[in-house]
Amino acid sequence: MAFSAGLSVVFHGVAFAMVLYLISVGLSVTMGMMGFVNLAHGVFAMAGGYVMTSLMNRYGVPLPLALGAAAAAVALASLPIERLLYRWLYGGDELDQVLLTMGLVFMSGATAQYLCGALQQPLRLPPGLNGGLHLGFGEVPAYDALLIASGAALVTVLWLGIERSRFGAKIRAAVDNLRMAQSVGIDTSRLFGLTFALGSGLAALGGGLGASLITITPGYALDNLVYFLIVVAIGGLGNIRGPFLAALLVGVADSTCKYLVPQFGAFLIYAMTMAILLWRPRGLFGRA
Amino acid sequence: MAAPRSVRARVAGIAAAPDSGAAAVEAFARRHRFRPYEALPWLAALAAYFLFPGYLPLASQILATILFALSADLVLGYAGIVTLGQAAFFGAGAYTAGLLAAHGWGEPITGLLAAAVTAAAIGFLSGLVILRSTGLSLLMQTLVVAAMLGEAANKASAITGGDDGLQGMQVWPLFGHFEFGLYGRTAFFYCFAVLFLCWLAVRRIVHSGFGRSLTGIRENVGRMHAIGAPVMRRRLVAYTISAALAGISGALVAQTTGFVGLDSLGLERSGTVLIMLIIGGVGRLYGAFIGVPLYMVAQDRFSSIEPVYWYFWIGLLMVLLVTFARGGVLGLVDRLRIWGGKRR
Numbered sequence: 001m002a003f004s005a006g007l008s009v010v011f012h013g014v015a016f017a018m019v020l021y022l023i024s025v026g027l028s029v030t031m032g033m034m035g036f037v038n039l040a041h042g043v044f045a046m047a048g049g050y051v052m053t054s055l056m057n058r059y060g061v062p063l064p065l066a067l068g069a070a071a072a073a074v075a076l077a078s079l080p081i082e083r084l085l086y087r088w089l090y091g092g093d094e095l096d097q098v099l100l101t102m103g104l105v106f107m108s109g110a111t112a113q114y115l116c117g118a119l120q121q122p123l124r125l126p127p128g129l130n131g132g133l134h135l136g137f138g139e140v141p142a143y144d145a146l147l148i149a150s151g152a153a154l155v156t157v158l159w160l161g162i163e164r165s166r167f168g169a170k171i172r173a174a175v176d177n178l179r180m181a182q183s184v185g186i187d188t189s190r191l192f193g194l195t196f197a198l199g200s201g202l203a204a205l206g207g208g209l210g211a212s213l214i215t216i217t218p219g220y221a222l223d224n225l226v227y228f229l230i231v232v233a234i235g236g237l238g239n240i241r242g243p244f245l246a247a248l249l250v251g252v253a254d255s256t257c258k259y260l261v262p263q264f265g266a267f268l269i270y271a272m273t274m275a276i277l278l279w280r281p282r283g284l285f286g287r288a
Numbered sequence: 289m290a291a292p293r294s295v296r297a298r299v300a301g302i303a304a305a306p307d308s309g310a311a312a313v314e315a316f317a318r319r320h321r322f323r324p325y326e327a328l329p330w331l332a333a334l335a336a337y338f339l340f341p342g343y344l345p346l347a348s349q350i351l352a353t354i355l356f357a358l359s360a361d362l363v364l365g366y367a368g369i370v371t372l373g374q375a376a377f378f379g380a381g382a383y384t385a386g387l388l389a390a391h392g393w394g395e396p397i398t399g400l401l402a403a404a405v406t407a408a409a410i411g412f413l414s415g416l417v418i419l420r421s422t423g424l425s426l427l428m429q430t431l432v433v434a435a436m437l438g439e440a441a442n443k444a445s446a447i448t449g450g451d452d453g454l455q456g457m458q459v460w461p462l463f464g465h466f467e468f469g470l471y472g473r474t475a476f477f478y479c480f481a482v483l484f485l486c487w488l489a490v491r492r493i494v495h496s497g498f499g500r501s502l503t504g505i506r507e508n509v510g511r512m513h514a515i516g517a518p519v520m521r522r523r524l525v526a527y528t529i530s531a532a533l534a535g536i537s538g539a540l541v542a543q544t545t546g547f548v549g550l551d552s553l554g555l556e557r558s559g560t561v562l563i564m565l566i567i568g569g570v571g572r573l574y575g576a577f578i579g580v581p582l583y584m585v586a587q588d589r590f591s592s593i594e595p596v597y598w599y600f601w602i603g604l605l606m607v608l609l610v611t612f613a614r615g616g617v618l619g620l621v622d623r624l625r626i627w628g629g630k631r632r
Contacts, residue, residue: 037424085607094370094427096610099566102559103606110600222555226435233428265443270436274417277429281421 008140009259010252015144016213017251018151022206024231024243025158026199032238033175034192035091040101041203042221042228043108047074048204049216050112053121063126067208075201082196090192105221113218121216147209154205155244162240171195175238230273234283242285320495329577333480344472345544350584351479352540355486357565357576359533364562365571366494367526368506369419372558373430374534376414376437377407379553381535383441386454386548394460396468400482400539407535408528410437415527419520422509431555438553453549457542468544475544482540486533493529494573502526506571563606569618578617 027041051070055061061069085104089097125143133142162168173181174188182188207216214224227250235246250269257268276284336347356378363369381403388399418429441448448454461467461474468474493499504512505519512519542548551557560583568579583602591598 031424037427085611088611094423095364095562095566095570098370098372098427099562099606100610102563103603103610106599106603106606108603110596110598110603113596114600225555226431229428229431233425237424263443265439267436267439267443270432270439273432274429274436277421277425277432278417281425283425 004139005259009255011140011144011148013252013255014248015147015151015251016210016255017247017249018147018155019206019210019213020227020231020251021244021247022151022154022209023203024228024235024247025240026196026202027228028232028235028237028239028243029171029175029195030199031232033171033178033195034086036086036089037094037097038086038101039098039225039229040104040108040221041199042225043104044074044078044200044203045207045210045214045224045228046108046112046216046220047077048207049211049214049220050116050121051204052208053123053211053216054116056124057122067205070208071201071204074204075197078200079193079197082193086196087189087192105225108221109218112220116218118218121211123211123216125212143212147213150209154202158202159240167194226270230269232283234273234276236283236285239283239285242283245285246283326574329574330480330484337476344476346584346588348472348475348479348544349541350581351476351483352537352544353561353564353584354576354580355479355483355540356534356537357561357568357580358483358487358490358573359530359537360561360565361570361573361576362490362494362530362533363527364565365573365575366499366502366506367523367530368502369430369523369527370427371430372427372555372562373432373434374530374561375553375555375557376430376434377411377531377534378538378541378557378561379434379437379441379548380410380531381407381538382542382548382552383448383454383538384535385539386457386542387447389457389459389543390454392458394458396459396462396478396543399459399543400536403535403539403542404532405535407538408532411531411534412524412528415524415531419523419527431558434553434555434558438550441553442550448548448550451550453547454542455547457546457548459543459546468546472544479540479544482536486536490533491573498522498525503571560602563602566609567605567617572618575618582617 023042023045026044027038030036030038030041048070051073052063052066055066055069056063081104085100089100129143129146131142132139133145162171170181170186170191173184173186174191178188207214207220214220217223231243231246231250234249235242235244253272254266254269257264257266261268333347333351337344340347356374359377360371360374363371363374384403384406385399388394388402393399414433418426418433421429442450445451459468462478468478494502501512501517501522504517505522509519538552541552564579564583565575566579567582568575568577587598587602590601
């Protein structure tokens with residue numbers, strides 16, 4: 001009994017970690033590469049969740065299609081936002097960045113409430129995903145298993161893409177040394193835009209896939225901001241592997257704490273974050 | 289802020305005369321003198337008392353929030369610490385005063401002092417940890433400290449009332465004499481006097497040598513290290529003072545409204561105080577006096593229609609402010625003055 005409870009707690013934590021990672025990885029790259037404090041990153045995840053649930057609930061679109069459409073729509077929509085608002089503040093004053101992105105958070109929350117109401121968006125899963133899934137060593141929720149499998153697939157594609165493709169090489173170059181990247185002729189302005197769109201699209205995927213774990217409400221971007229930032233802070237900026245390990249740590253710790261000591265809630269996660277940042281201010285996997 | 293202004297003026301080509309150096313020294317020596325315009329906010333507050341007697345509770349909230357914005361100005365505008373966790377100290381003060389009043393000690397002034405001490409202690413302890421880092425990491429840690437306190441208050445519902453808020457505060461009459469009555473006259477003058485005293489203190493601090501060195505740290509940390517200024521200690525002291533002021537502000541709100549909720553520790557409060565400050569202008573001591581009333585009066589008007597739309601419009605305003613009007617209202621005034629100077 002204890003084993004199966006422990007298994008499902010860890011399993012749930014890993015599923016949560018996948019969602020956290022998909023949402024946060026774009027944030028880590030934006031912050032590391034463009035030097036931009038993007039507090040509005042959760043907005044893209046929220047938008048993904050809203051687009052996906054609306055497509056499913058109102059028009060009966062199947063889950064994979066709705067998810068893909070949500071990611072594509074959010075990635076496209078993020079391009080003009082980056083061009084018109086964000087790019088002016090790259091490498092600039094943190095305070096301006098905080099204000100701009102907090103403004104976007106407020107606007108998006110109000111807009112979501114206006115369009116879809118204050119209530120949480122229900123996620124109606126296909127019947128096959130509601131039950132449990134028998135593995136050799138125990139039973140786990142099927143949707144968690146799907147989350148982990150699809151999360152792992154996406155992470156593999158992303159890592160291979162960043163490591164092997166020309167576009168990925170440009171991103172790494174720009175993160176490592178922006179001026180040198182510009183000097184060798186990389187069009188960093190275009191690169192920023194594309195990276196931003198990619199990060200937003202991934203966030204939308206995370207928001208949509210994780211709609212059952214992180215409920216889609218108008219307060220989404222503000223309520224979950226601390227969690228996304230914690231993953232980035234622990235993982236280190238401008239890094240795509242660090243946030244993955246950080247997300248695993250936060251996800252599993254969160255689900256374990258909430259199971260073992262529910263009276264503390266998220267308090268222990270925050271305390272853990274403070275301890276880690278006290279020990280290593282640039283995060284566990286950040287470069288000095 | 290006399291010295292930087294003269295630098296700016298020189299850049300704009302106003303005081304290009306050869307004696308501008310001497311003029312700058314002269315201006316620097318006079319920087320702490322009271323000027324007539326400094327009486328304006330206080331006259332305006334008194335005028336509001338007589339002109340809008342029906343809005344005294346709102347006016348008291350505005351005065352208390354000005355103090356909160358002033359505390360944020362001290363860390364943000366002078367010490368240059370971008371914080372998203374100022375509500376941690378506001379809430380700590382509010383809960384301290386609230387818990388005292390709910391458990392049999394409703395004396396307001398000692399309540400304020402206790403709130404200031406608690407908030408300062410939290411500011412000092414968290415500052416010891418978080419002020420080691422800078423930039424994004426620091427921003428995040430201020431946020432996490434506030435989130436930590438918020439979660440603690442949320443989960444310790446046996447003490448704090450959790451989601452329902454702290455109930456049953458009994459605030460005694462001020463000086464054993466003036467009841468905090470229905471019309472809010474006592475509350476108004478209480479907030480007015482506390483804000484005035486705190487403003488004097490902050491004014492004194494930012495014009496002192498300590499305040500100048502804070503500005504130095506904000507503008508060029510490397511140089512301040514090089515001349516041997518104890519940067520960490522200065523920032524820690526500023527952070528602690530600011531926390532105490534925020535705690536007093538929270539206690540004022542708690543005592544005058546008789547209620548403390550979880551939102552007093554929330555990210556929204558930390559964020560909106562920054563907005564109010566930026567609408568007025570950061571690092572100028574008077575930004576708080578302009579931004580807070582503008583924001584809160586507008587909020588009072590608009591949110592009675594529909595609170596959701598209010599957030600949309602305030603969000604839009606923030607985006608426009610950052611994109612087109614950095615420096616807030618006072619920054620705009622400065623720019624108009626420079627523009628006027630050019631034309632002359």
